[in-house]
């Protein structure tokens with residue numbers, strides 16, 4: 533199947549309200565262009581430098597999502613164009629994004645990454661840490677950052693019950709926070725192997741790479 537056919541197949545199998553981020557990390561611009569020509573505009577990358585390089589080569593109406601862990605010293609390279617940062621996980625990173633967004637007179641939409649997996653390697657905050665960030669004076673002073681929801685990565689497992697319980701937990705966090713955060717509108721959870729379960733648990737944004745572009749080396 534071509535990239536366009538795979539995209540089509542995924543789009544037609546998910547509800548219309550679910551945003552599909554095409555995760556193009558490690559893939560050449562020619563692959564991204566194939567998706568672009570099939571009408572796709574939303575791309576996700578996990579390395580700032582790679583995203584910046586692709587941004588210069590791709591048409592200007594692409595929406596770029598930074599889905600990976602972000603080092604503070606890299607924020608300045610993407611602040612002029614990034615449309616969503618998925619893995620906000622500290623006040624220091626929040627303040628740096630705000631500072632760089634201000635320089636470009638922009639408001640950058642961000643998601644808080646919550647740790648839902650059992651593995652040690654996955655980044656993210658606990659629910660309590662996220663709660664204190666949302667209630668912090670620091671955030672109230674960040675006029676150039678909107679935290680619009682949550683992101684999570686489930687454990688790398690085939691166990692559907694475990695995946696469901698991790699996604700259900702993130703959905704619950706999302707609903708709890710949303711009571712006091714009226715601008716919350718995005719719950720980013722689900723990848724190639726688990727997006728169906730994530731959508732069933734309430735995801736409205738999935739990040740799909742290999743099912744669109746093929747496996748990565």
Ligand SMILES: *Cc1c(COP(=O)(O)O)cnc(C)c1O
Pocket residue numbers: 555557578599600685722723724725739740741742743
């Ligand atoms: C790579 C990546 C994805 C996509 O993974 P696939 O299994 O290829 O769909 C989703 N989210 C994050 C944070 C990633 O780094």
